[in-house]
Every structure is written in C-alpha cells, then in structure tokens.
Amino acid sequence: MLFSRATTLLASTLATFGAVANAKDIELDWTVRWKTVNPDGLKERQVVSINDQFPLPVLRGNKGDRMIITVHNQLENPVRNSSIHFHGMYQNHTNHMDGPPNVCQCDSPPNSSFVYNFTLDQDGTYWYHTHTSESYPDGYRQIMLIDEDEPPFEYDEELSFTMSDWYHELNEIITKDDFLTLYNPTGAEPVPQSLLINDTIQPKFLVKPNTTYRLRIANTGAFSGFIFYITGHNFTIVEADGVYTDPAEASSVYIAAAQRYSVLFTTGPDTNTSYQFVQVADSSLYDVIPDDLRLNNTAWFVTDETAECSDLSREDIYNNKDLWKDPTEDIALDDFTSEDIAYFDDFTLVPSDHMPLLPDPDQEFTVKVVLTNLLDGVNYAFFNDITYTHAKVPTLYTVISAPDDETASNGTIYGADTHPYVLEHLNVVQLVLNNFDSGSHPFHLHGHHFQAIVRAESLGGSDSDYYPYDPSTQNVTFPEFPMRRDTLVVKPYSHFVIRWVADNPGVWFFHCHIEWHLTQGLALLFVEAPTQMRQIYTNIIPQSHWDSCTANQVPVKGNAAANTENFFDLNGQNMQQKDLPAGFTARGIVALVFSCVCAFVGMGFLIWYGLSDTPDQLAAEAEHFVHDEEVPSENDIDNQSDLNDQPFRNERGKRFTDRLRRPFGHRSSDDN
Amino acid sequence: MTQVFLIDVFIICFRESIEAAVIIAVLLSFVKQSFGGPGMDRKAYKRLLWHIWLGSLTGLIVCLIIGGAFIGAFYGLNNDIWGSSEDLWEGILSVIASVMITIMGLGMLRINKMKAKWRLKISQAILEDDEEDPLAKHLTWGQRLKNLNPVNFRFSKFGRWTRKYALFLLPFVTTLREGIEAVVFVGGVGLGQPAQAFPLSVILGLICGLAFGYALYFFSSSVSLKYFMIFSTCLLYLIAAGLFSRSVWYLQMNTFSKQTGGDVAEGGAGPGTYNIKQVVWHVNCCNPEMNNNGWGIFNALFGWQNTATYGSVLSYNAYWIFIMLIICVMQYEEKTGKLPIIGRFWKRKHVSDDEINELYNRAQLTAQRKLGNAGDVHAEDLTPTSSSLDKDLSEKKVVDTSVSSHSA
Structure with missing residues (x-):
C-alpha cells in the first residue's frame, strides 16, 4: 500500500475556526538544497528540497497570520539562485516580498539568506514557487493553504x-x-x-x-x-x-x-x-x-x-x-x-x-500575444512586439530611488523592454488581451484578483483565425458578477478582457504562467501608484534584500539602465534581441543582384559560344567540292536529263551546289 | 502537391531525342546521297530507308519498355523511402540533375559539330568493315579501341547478315543507346518525384525533340534555329545553376531539420522555418514550397528560395563562374586545337572537315558497293575515283575519331 505523504498533511479543519484575534506569527527557517529523488518511479533526478524535504512542506496558516520565512540558499551544485513568490498573495504594503527577481527583489545567491515577511490578508487555496527563471519545475513549488474564518460552505x-x-x-x-x-x-x-x-x-x-x-x-x-x-x-x-x-x-x-x-x-x-x-x-x-x-x-x-x-x-x-x-x-x-x-x-x-462589475475603466490597455523569432533565431514570446527583458535595477528599487514622484510616474524610466504600464492609484484598469498565438495561455497578475469580464471562445486553429477584441462589432455583454481570479486562460486565437482597481501600490508582474513562455519573455509590468509606493516602500526594504543585490552585483539605484544621475537617460539598458529583417537587407540585395549579374554574364558567355559555332558542315563540304573539284556549270544544273546520265561526280556536284542554297535540302533535285 | 510536369525530365528527353534525330537525319541523308539520286538504285534506297526507320522505331520501343520497367520497378520497390528525409534527397538529386544538364548542355550549341561527329562515325562504321578500303587501315589500334561503342560495332563479327542490315542496326543501336541514356538520366533526375509526373514530361520531351530534329534535317543552317538553340541552352543553364544552388540549400535544410528534430517541417514561410544564422535574405512571401503560388516554377527554373543561405548564393554564383571558365577553355581549345596549360603536354588531334568529307564520300562508295542490290555496276564506275582519293589520303596523317570536346 502506498499512501501519499500528503495525507499526513491533512488537517481536519472544522468549518468553524478560531477568530482572527488569534493571529500569530509563523516563523519558518528553510534551508534550500539539492536532493536526488525519483518521484515518478522512472528516473532519479536532482530536485530542490526544503530542509531536506521533498515534496516541499505545505505552507499553512490562518487569515491574519504573519509569515516570517528565512530562506537559506544552499543550491550549490549546480549553482542556483533562489526567490519565492507566494502566488495569489496581494502583498499589500509588502510588494518587496512578492518574489520576482529583478522586479521586486534581487535573486538570492547560494550561501545567502533572504527573509520573507508578510501578512496573510486573504484566505483560500494558494501556492508558492520560486520566481527565479528556469527553476520552479525542478520541484521548487508547493501548495499553500490559508484557512478562513467563515467560508460560505460547509464540509x-x-x-x-x-x-x-x-x-x-x-x-x-x-x-x-x-x-x-x-x-x-x-x-x-x-x-x-x-x-x-x-x-x-x-x-x-x-x-x-x-x-x-x-x-x-x-x-x-x-x-x-x-x-x-x-x-x-x-x-x-x-x-x-x-x-x-x-x-x-x-x-x-x-x-x-x-x-x-x-x-x-x-x-x-x-x-x-x-x-x-x-x-x-x-x-x-x-x-x-x-x-x-x-x-x-x-x-x-x-x-x-x-x-x-x-x-x-x-x-x-x-x-x-x-x-x-x-x-x-x-x-x-x-x-x-x-x-x-x-x-x-x-x-x-x-x-x-457578489461583487458587481467594476465601472468603466479609467485606464485601458490592449496587448497582443505573439510568438516569433528574433535575430538570434530563438523563438520569443511578445506582448505588442516586446519580449520582457528585465531592467538592470529591480523595478521596485527604481521607483523608490527616483528623485521625485513625477519622475517615478513616467513609465520611460523603467525601461523600454520591461514593458511597463504606470497605473494611477485607485483607477479602474482594463486590460484587453488578444491572443494571436495558436496555443492557450494561463495569464497571471501579481497582487490582484481581477474580474474576468470577457473571455471569447476560439474560432479555430489556423493563422487566419485571429480574433481580437472589438466591442463595436462583437456582441459583448459583461457578466453582472464577474468571476474573479488571479490566473485566467485565454484560448487560441482569441481574447479576454479583465478589470481591476489599482488599489495596491506596487510593481506587479503580469505574465503567462507557462514557465517556458515566461522564459521566452511573455510578461509585462504594471507600476501601480508609484507616488503612493514611494511613501510606503522608501524605508522599509529589509537588509537581507539589499544584501542579495550586493552579492549578485545588481545595482539598487537608478533607472532601468542603472543611471542614477539622469533618470531619463536609458543608454545601456537591457534590450531584447533585434528584429528579424522584414525582407531584403543590403546584404540580401547585393547577393541577389550579384547572382543575377552572374547569371546574365554567364548567359552572355553561352551566347558568345553559341554564335561562334563552327561553320555549317555542309557548306564547308560544298565549298570543298567547289574548290577542289571541277565546278559544275549552270548548264549541268539546269539540264535534268543530262544529269540522269551523268556519272556520279557531276550528280554530286549538282547536289552540293544546290545545297549551298538550301543545305541538307536533299529533296531539291531528287524527288521531282 | 500533385506535380504532373518535371522540367528536368522534359529537357533530358528533349536533348536525347534531338541527338537521336540528328543521327537518323545523318543516316537518312547518307542513304539519300548514296542511293536516292536519279538513276541510282531505287530499290536498295527504299529498302535502306525502311531499315533506318524500322531500326529507329524498334530502338525507341525497346528503350521505352526498358525505361518504363526501370521506373515502374523503382517506384514499386521504393515508394516510401523518400518522405522521411525529403530534403536530403532533394539535395542529392538536384546536384545529380545539375551535373547532367551541365554536361549535356553545351553540346547543344554545337549541333553542326554533332552532325560532323556522326557523319564521321557512320563513315568509319562502314569503312572499318571493308578491309579492302585503304582508309580503314589508317585507323590505329587505339582508335579502333575508341570506336568500340555500340554504334560502330564491328559488323564483320556478325557476318553477312549484319552487313546486309547495317542500316537497320545503326539507327536501332543509336536510338537504343540514346534512349537508355535518357532513361538513366531521367531516373537520376526524377527520383523522388511522383510517378504521375513522368509520362507528360517524357512524351512532351520526345515530341519536341523529334520536331526539332525534323527541323534540323531540313533547315540546319537556318539562323533562327541557331538562335533557338542558344536561347534554350541559356534556359537550360539557368535551370542547372538553380538546381545546383537548390541542392546546397536542401542539404543545409536537411542538416538544420535534423538539428531541430524535424520541427521546421511544420513549414510555412515565416520565421522559424529557416536557420537565421545562415541566411542572406529571407522574405516571408514567395515560399516555393507552399501550394499553388507559382513560386514553385521559379524554384524549378531558377532555384528561387524565399530564404537564401550563404551556401545557396555562393553555389549559384560559383556555378556560373565555373560555366564561364569552361566556355573560355572550350573556345580556346577550338581556336588553338589544344587546351590551355595542359595543352602543352597533351594535344588532341582534330579531324578536319575535309577529312570527314573524304571519309564520308568513301563510305558512300563502300555502301553502294556492299549494300546496294546492283551495287557492282556503280562500283565499277567509281573505282577510279576512289583510287584517286586514296592517294590524297595516304599523304595525310589522319584520323582521330574524336571531334573535339563533345561527349554524348
């Protein structure tokens, strides 16, 4: 009999649980290191373990509890950075605990420690995973259960x-x-x-x-x-x-x-x-x-x-x-x-x-999802032709190191290819996402539950079935009480529309939660209420966060290009690969022209060779005859009856002469 | 994509049937000149004409049967092996086709030379057999060895029967030879193509070739014919250059395809269907492999690819430069009678037009003597002539059978 370890994690939670007044601190000390396991019985492999546990410990708490998790990164062979995102947490006032490296923190390198400290403001089923790129499928993820005061159902x-x-x-x-x-x-x-x-x-x-x-x-x-x-x-x-x-x-x-x-x-x-x-x-x-x-x-x-x-x-x-x-x-x-x-x-x-549909948006953005190749031949994923390329300074730190609120409210300082959208505090925000790709994608917004107000069906599966959102031609009715979630699937060649209130100052990642697509850059940033953010975050980033940046030699001040003097000077910022040339480049034109010239010159040679063909053989033959042998007289040629009696020589002579006029024209003298 | 026409196959059939037509034309005029004249042996003339046509047709039929069986068997046995590595096969077959067209193409610009060659060959075939003919003795052993091709096969070995039906056997063997050559070439070029693409291309090629040969027979010195030959040869070499470039392209594509685990086979024209590192140009339109867009014709004719790689561009240009060099060498050889550089050490002997004519005349006499019904009468009359020719010839150092630089 094989019983899952997870069964031991069952808590027979009664529907009626203790009150919030009992909120407590949950302090955890996690050492993260490699462990070799064989979860599927097919192959042993290295996985990430916490305190030598794999599967990782289920994180459990009550609404109102405070989580204080100290993560010691011991991922040394191979060397791997660490970060943890607590998926679905609003992290209101704790944006720096949200997890994504180069957005809200620096990666924590091996042999360093990092403290996550935040309050469980919500209840329900969540999960945690590392947000360091190319990492969480190595087992660095687990479910996170937050128990509720009074859930609206019984079990x-x-x-x-x-x-x-x-x-x-x-x-x-x-x-x-x-x-x-x-x-x-x-x-x-x-x-x-x-x-x-x-x-x-x-x-x-x-x-x-x-x-x-x-x-x-x-x-x-x-x-x-x-x-x-x-x-x-x-x-x-x-x-x-x-x-x-x-x-x-x-x-x-x-x-x-x-x-x-x-x-x-x-x-x-x-x-x-x-x-x-x-x-x-x-x-x-x-x-x-x-x-x-x-x-x-x-x-x-x-x-x-x-x-x-x-x-x-x-x-x-x-x-x-x-x-x-x-x-x-x-x-x-x-x-x-x-x-x-x-x-x-x-x-x-x-x-x-039964939270009703949010009012018409104050800010609206439309993004288009495309997967295609850039100049290095690699296939990337794009929102509006931008594949997310992280800034040199974690974007949260750019917000707080900006000289003033006005600068921080200007999206350009966060870099071009981080694809930032600056949201004003308490605005209703609407995001229209048109999927021009043949796959379905689960999109996740950090820091919010959004209302899903439109989600279209897929029209089919071919390139001609692009299906962008257009309320003027499509018959759109928004639901009265739209579904709220933090991860929503868009169907192939289709679209969805989501709304939320920008009530949570912070830098929030929006990305496809297929890890492969995130690696391909299918992500963008919402810089939400930068003015309020600066008030909240300027002095509260803990020392372990700064230490990670120092250890990784990541600058913590300045714009996306780490320029601290002039925030609008983005020289040196991280840029995505260049686009593939759309058609003929100079190189292509030269090659094509040269090839054409070469072909024409070559054909010129062929024509030259063809025109210099040896003189007509029969003409030469006749000439030979005319010069070397006796020349037949006009008389001979005209006199048919004579010719019939002529010996062979004269007969030939007539024919050859004839052929001077019409070479190979053997019919001329014979068949009449 | 159902392909019903293969331009390579068409061209090969065209070219081979032209060559067969040239030979038959030369034979026909040989017989005409020897027997067809007024007061000459009409009976023998008709019989020999009959021999020539019968021989040609029999040869054609036999080689069609062989070719059909060859291709049929091939498709019966190997129907499936291409699909898995289509790019690789496209590459290999393209390079074979390109080499073949290159070799046969220039010969078409030397129709007159081709005719001269065949006149020489026929003369020799008939003369060699005649031990009394002094010209036959001019052949060295080396030349005799060279002549051991099917056309001038030693008739004496067949005895009286072969002698009597020489003008049946000559065209028979000729068409058979050209036909089998065509089958081998067509097989080489067309492998991997759908079987239904063959009949139309082959038949059209044959018809055009024979029509062309017919025109050649009547209007051989017509200038427009010459221009037509030049034009079609240019087209031929455009195709060959394209094929060569295509072969490099396909071989590169095959490598890339393997590296990607067959992923590029998903195809289309967009990014991701080609190796960006090797590309010289890429346009998202005009992919010749997409259905029904006409660019396939440009691909077949000029080797067009919407993605050009360094390999395909360089090979295209290298091909043309190679052709230019070859033409220069051939021109040099025709003008000076020797090849540049190596010509110092090795020189091919030319057979002059005069010499060919003399051989031709001699062969006519011999034919009249040996093949005619009442040849003796004429032979008597002609004896003095032949002996005077003997004298001329014995003074010259004759005869290399090879007419420069052309190979069939």
Missing part, C-alpha cells in the same frame, strides 16, 4: 492536492539545450515525461463514508493544463484561485498551470469502495506526444485499506501499458485525449460575495 474533512507535470532533466538544461535555441525555431515547448499528483503517481487516500470532503487542488506544473474528475461522481466548485464562489455543480474541471480550485465531494454510504480522482493532461498543448508519456494519473480514495484499487507499484504501472487506460471507461490511451472530455466553463462562476 467535514479536507484533502489537498498538487497536480503537476514532471521533467527528467534540470529545467535550466532543457531551456539551454532544447528550448531557447536556434534549433527550436518554432518554440516547441518541451513535453514532460510524466504527470504527478502530490509529487507521486497513483497516490491513495483513506476516506470515510458519508462525509463531505473539501478537495483543494493546485496546478503546480510548469506547462500542462489538466482536466480532473471523479469517476462517476459530480462535485461542487466552491473556490477558484482563493475566491469563494456560489456553489457550481461540475463533473470535470480544467485547471491550468497556477490555477487552484476547491471542490466539495461527498462520499457515499458504502464502506468497502474506492473513488478515482483522475488527472488528464491537456494534450493539445503538446507539439508531440511521446509514446512513453502517460497522459493521465489517478489518486485513489479508498474507504478502507482492503477496498478495490490498483495495488500495483509505480514500476508495474509504467511497464504495463494496458493500465494506462482511463479508469472510467475502457478506452485505450491512444484513443483517449483530453479533447474528448467536456469540462466546466470557469467563466460562468459567480463569486460568493
């Missing part, structure tokens, strides 16, 4: 799950060798080697009959979206991304990378039974589906240990492809894809607080 027990994809190589190596290279011009995302639930496969959980369970699920994967369902049973969605919703009945749910859900599931009265909680990868995201990739994984809920369920070891399961079937139906894996499963439309969810 008896709780189970929490992470669902993720899993690679057998270090993320850094995949990125360098297979992904961001000249030899991956289409930007095909690396396909994982297996799927994990709670960092293992086929975990088992003991459940009681006649009990309502709150299943808290986070997709902590790097790339894949999953569809989950419980075979033969419906469940009730009550939370999405930390936002409680009116109960919504569903049989299956799509959970994109970085999204979370809570669903209520009530077990039946049977005491000797099992339930299959199935995870199926959205295979439409994969360019190729390798033969040895199992596209589903099941967690077993058993009412007692003798209940019928898979008793096979992980190795057995992988060695027996017959078991790779969807347990619900007897369909072989080959025929069974995620596209066959209808899933719940999360756009229809209604927040339980």
Whole structure:
C-alpha cells in the first residue's frame, strides 16, 4: 500500500475556526538544497528540497497570520539562485516580498539568506514557487493553504492536492539545450515525461463514508493544463484561485498551470469502495506526444485499506501499458485525449460575495500575444512586439530611488523592454488581451484578483483565425458578477478582457504562467501608484534584500539602465534581441543582384559560344567540292536529263551546289 | 502537391531525342546521297530507308519498355523511402540533375559539330568493315579501341547478315543507346518525384525533340534555329545553376531539420522555418514550397528560395563562374586545337572537315558497293575515283575519331 505523504498533511479543519484575534506569527527557517529523488518511479533526478524535504512542506496558516520565512540558499551544485513568490498573495504594503527577481527583489545567491515577511490578508487555496527563471519545475513549488474564518460552505474533512507535470532533466538544461535555441525555431515547448499528483503517481487516500470532503487542488506544473474528475461522481466548485464562489455543480474541471480550485465531494454510504480522482493532461498543448508519456494519473480514495484499487507499484504501472487506460471507461490511451472530455466553463462562476462589475475603466490597455523569432533565431514570446527583458535595477528599487514622484510616474524610466504600464492609484484598469498565438495561455497578475469580464471562445486553429477584441462589432455583454481570479486562460486565437482597481501600490508582474513562455519573455509590468509606493516602500526594504543585490552585483539605484544621475537617460539598458529583417537587407540585395549579374554574364558567355559555332558542315563540304573539284556549270544544273546520265561526280556536284542554297535540302533535285 | 510536369525530365528527353534525330537525319541523308539520286538504285534506297526507320522505331520501343520497367520497378520497390528525409534527397538529386544538364548542355550549341561527329562515325562504321578500303587501315589500334561503342560495332563479327542490315542496326543501336541514356538520366533526375509526373514530361520531351530534329534535317543552317538553340541552352543553364544552388540549400535544410528534430517541417514561410544564422535574405512571401503560388516554377527554373543561405548564393554564383571558365577553355581549345596549360603536354588531334568529307564520300562508295542490290555496276564506275582519293589520303596523317570536346 502506498499512501501519499500528503495525507499526513491533512488537517481536519472544522468549518468553524478560531477568530482572527488569534493571529500569530509563523516563523519558518528553510534551508534550500539539492536532493536526488525519483518521484515518478522512472528516473532519479536532482530536485530542490526544503530542509531536506521533498515534496516541499505545505505552507499553512490562518487569515491574519504573519509569515516570517528565512530562506537559506544552499543550491550549490549546480549553482542556483533562489526567490519565492507566494502566488495569489496581494502583498499589500509588502510588494518587496512578492518574489520576482529583478522586479521586486534581487535573486538570492547560494550561501545567502533572504527573509520573507508578510501578512496573510486573504484566505483560500494558494501556492508558492520560486520566481527565479528556469527553476520552479525542478520541484521548487508547493501548495499553500490559508484557512478562513467563515467560508460560505460547509464540509467535514479536507484533502489537498498538487497536480503537476514532471521533467527528467534540470529545467535550466532543457531551456539551454532544447528550448531557447536556434534549433527550436518554432518554440516547441518541451513535453514532460510524466504527470504527478502530490509529487507521486497513483497516490491513495483513506476516506470515510458519508462525509463531505473539501478537495483543494493546485496546478503546480510548469506547462500542462489538466482536466480532473471523479469517476462517476459530480462535485461542487466552491473556490477558484482563493475566491469563494456560489456553489457550481461540475463533473470535470480544467485547471491550468497556477490555477487552484476547491471542490466539495461527498462520499457515499458504502464502506468497502474506492473513488478515482483522475488527472488528464491537456494534450493539445503538446507539439508531440511521446509514446512513453502517460497522459493521465489517478489518486485513489479508498474507504478502507482492503477496498478495490490498483495495488500495483509505480514500476508495474509504467511497464504495463494496458493500465494506462482511463479508469472510467475502457478506452485505450491512444484513443483517449483530453479533447474528448467536456469540462466546466470557469467563466460562468459567480463569486460568493457578489461583487458587481467594476465601472468603466479609467485606464485601458490592449496587448497582443505573439510568438516569433528574433535575430538570434530563438523563438520569443511578445506582448505588442516586446519580449520582457528585465531592467538592470529591480523595478521596485527604481521607483523608490527616483528623485521625485513625477519622475517615478513616467513609465520611460523603467525601461523600454520591461514593458511597463504606470497605473494611477485607485483607477479602474482594463486590460484587453488578444491572443494571436495558436496555443492557450494561463495569464497571471501579481497582487490582484481581477474580474474576468470577457473571455471569447476560439474560432479555430489556423493563422487566419485571429480574433481580437472589438466591442463595436462583437456582441459583448459583461457578466453582472464577474468571476474573479488571479490566473485566467485565454484560448487560441482569441481574447479576454479583465478589470481591476489599482488599489495596491506596487510593481506587479503580469505574465503567462507557462514557465517556458515566461522564459521566452511573455510578461509585462504594471507600476501601480508609484507616488503612493514611494511613501510606503522608501524605508522599509529589509537588509537581507539589499544584501542579495550586493552579492549578485545588481545595482539598487537608478533607472532601468542603472543611471542614477539622469533618470531619463536609458543608454545601456537591457534590450531584447533585434528584429528579424522584414525582407531584403543590403546584404540580401547585393547577393541577389550579384547572382543575377552572374547569371546574365554567364548567359552572355553561352551566347558568345553559341554564335561562334563552327561553320555549317555542309557548306564547308560544298565549298570543298567547289574548290577542289571541277565546278559544275549552270548548264549541268539546269539540264535534268543530262544529269540522269551523268556519272556520279557531276550528280554530286549538282547536289552540293544546290545545297549551298538550301543545305541538307536533299529533296531539291531528287524527288521531282 | 500533385506535380504532373518535371522540367528536368522534359529537357533530358528533349536533348536525347534531338541527338537521336540528328543521327537518323545523318543516316537518312547518307542513304539519300548514296542511293536516292536519279538513276541510282531505287530499290536498295527504299529498302535502306525502311531499315533506318524500322531500326529507329524498334530502338525507341525497346528503350521505352526498358525505361518504363526501370521506373515502374523503382517506384514499386521504393515508394516510401523518400518522405522521411525529403530534403536530403532533394539535395542529392538536384546536384545529380545539375551535373547532367551541365554536361549535356553545351553540346547543344554545337549541333553542326554533332552532325560532323556522326557523319564521321557512320563513315568509319562502314569503312572499318571493308578491309579492302585503304582508309580503314589508317585507323590505329587505339582508335579502333575508341570506336568500340555500340554504334560502330564491328559488323564483320556478325557476318553477312549484319552487313546486309547495317542500316537497320545503326539507327536501332543509336536510338537504343540514346534512349537508355535518357532513361538513366531521367531516373537520376526524377527520383523522388511522383510517378504521375513522368509520362507528360517524357512524351512532351520526345515530341519536341523529334520536331526539332525534323527541323534540323531540313533547315540546319537556318539562323533562327541557331538562335533557338542558344536561347534554350541559356534556359537550360539557368535551370542547372538553380538546381545546383537548390541542392546546397536542401542539404543545409536537411542538416538544420535534423538539428531541430524535424520541427521546421511544420513549414510555412515565416520565421522559424529557416536557420537565421545562415541566411542572406529571407522574405516571408514567395515560399516555393507552399501550394499553388507559382513560386514553385521559379524554384524549378531558377532555384528561387524565399530564404537564401550563404551556401545557396555562393553555389549559384560559383556555378556560373565555373560555366564561364569552361566556355573560355572550350573556345580556346577550338581556336588553338589544344587546351590551355595542359595543352602543352597533351594535344588532341582534330579531324578536319575535309577529312570527314573524304571519309564520308568513301563510305558512300563502300555502301553502294556492299549494300546496294546492283551495287557492282556503280562500283565499277567509281573505282577510279576512289583510287584517286586514296592517294590524297595516304599523304595525310589522319584520323582521330574524336571531334573535339563533345561527349554524348
């Protein structure tokens, strides 16, 4: 019997919990180092561990608690920086604890310590992961559960799950060798080697009959979206991304990378039974589906240990492809894809607080998502032709080191390719995102829950199906109580529109939560209320944050180019690769012209050679005859009857002379 | 993309059928001159004409059968092996086609030389057999060895029958030879192309070639014919240069394709379909491999690619420079009779037009004597002539069979 470690993490949380008055400090001391494990039973590999634990510790607290986490980076072989983003946290007044390096902090190098100190202002299901590039798929991520005072639903027990994809190589190596290279011009995302639930496969959980369970699920994967369902049973969605919703009945749910859900599931009265909680990868995201990739994984809920369920070891399961079937139906894996499963439309969810649609926006931005190549041949991802290239100074530090509020409110100082949008305090902000790419993307906004007010369906799958948002031609009705979340999927060749209130001063990253696309630069920055930010943050950045910058030799003052004198002088800022030339460059024109000239000169030579052909053979023959032999007289030629009696010589003479006029014209004398 | 016409195949068939037509034309006029004149042996003339046409047609049919079987068997056996590494095959086959066109192309500008060569060959074929003919004795052993090609195969070995049907065998062997040559070339060029692309190209090539040969027979010194030859040769070399460049392009593409794990096969015209590091120009339009956009014709004719690499541009120019050099060498050789530099050490002997004519006349006499029905009458009359020619010839140092620089 194989029971997941995660089961030990279950807290039998009662719906009625202690009051906020009991808010406490949760102090944690985390040492992060490499550990070799084999989560899928297929391959041992290095993963990131915390205090030698893998899977990483589940972070748990009550709303109002203060988290004080000291992270000691011991990732030395290979050397790896560290940072932690607490995904979904508003981090109101603690923007510097948000995590993304070069935005809100500096990467913390090996043998340094970094302190995260923030208050849990919200409840629900979240997760934490490193925001250092090319890192979190190495296992540096875990679910984070914040318990609520009075959730608007009732349940008896709780189970929490992470669902993720899993690679057998270090993320850094995949990125360098297979992904961001000249030899991956289409930007095909690396396909994982297996799927994990709670960092293992086929975990088992003991459940009681006649009990309502709150299943808290986070997709902590790097790339894949999953569809989950419980075979033969419906469940009730009550939370999405930390936002409680009116109960919504569903049989299956799509959970994109970085999204979370809570669903209520009530077990039946049977005491000797099992339930299959199935995870199926959205295979439409994969360019190729390798033969040895199992596209589903099941967690077993058993009412007692003798209940019928898979008793096979992980190795057995992988060695027996017959078991790779969807347990619900007897369909072989080959025929069974995620596209066959209808899933719940999360756009229809209604927040339980019934917060109404925000008013018309004060600020509106439209961005276009495109993936294409730049001059180095690598495939990059773009918002409006900008692939995110981080500033030399973490943008938060640029805000506070700017000489005055006016300068800080000018977006140019944050750099061109960081793609900053400056938001005014308390404005209603609307972002229109048009996806011109053939893939779906889960977009995540730091520091906010936004209202999802439009999400269009995909019109199809070809380049001609671009489908930008245009309220003047499209029949758009916004929902009365729009769904709020922090990670929203845009469909292929489609769009979404989101709104939020700029009530949280800070520098907030907005990016695709497919780790590959973030590495490709599918990100931009919202510099929200810089004036208010300067009041809040100027003197509160802790020393461990500055120390990281010193250790990494990252400047902490100045504009995006680290220029402290003139904030509008951006010489030396980090820039993205140059565009590919659109058509013929000077080089191309020279080459083409030279080739044409060469071809014409060559043909000139051919013409010269052709015109200097040896003189007509027969003319020469006749001439030879005329000069060397007796010349036939006109008489001979005209006198046909004479010719008939002439010996051979004269006959030939006539013909050759004839042929002087019409060479090879053998008919001239003979056939009449 | 269903391709129903292959320009390379067309050109090869065109070229080979022209050569066959030239030979038949030379044979026809040989017979005409020897037997077709007034008061000459009409019966023998008709019989020999019949021999020539029958021989040509039989040769053509046999080689069509062989060619059909060859290509049919090839496609039957190897239908699938191309797809997996299409770029590699495109590259290899393009370079083969380019080399073939290059070799055969310049010969087309020397139609007269070609005719002279065949007149010489026919004369020798007939004379060699005639042991009494003094000219045959001028052939050295080396020259005889050289002549051991199917056309002037030693008739004596076949005895009386072959002697009697020499004018059947000559065109038969000729068309067969040219035909098989064409089959081999067509096979080389067209491999990897859809089988349905062959019939139209081959048949059109044959028809055009024969029409051309017919024109040649009647209007051989017509200036417009010469211009046509020049024009078509230019076209031919544009194609060959394009093919050469294309082959380099495809080989590079194959390498890149392998490095990307076949990802570029997703194709399209945009970024990501080519190796940016090697590119000289790239335009997102005009991809010749996309369906139905006409640029495929430019690709076939001039080797156009919307993405040019250093390799493809350099090879294109290198090809033309090579052709220019070859032409210079050939011109030099034609003017001075020797090759530059190596000509000091090795000199090819020319057969002058006069010598060819004399051989030709001699062959006519021999043919009248040996092939005619009542040849003896004429042979009697002609004896003095031949002996006077003997005298002339014995003073000269004759005869290299090779007419400079052309190879069939």
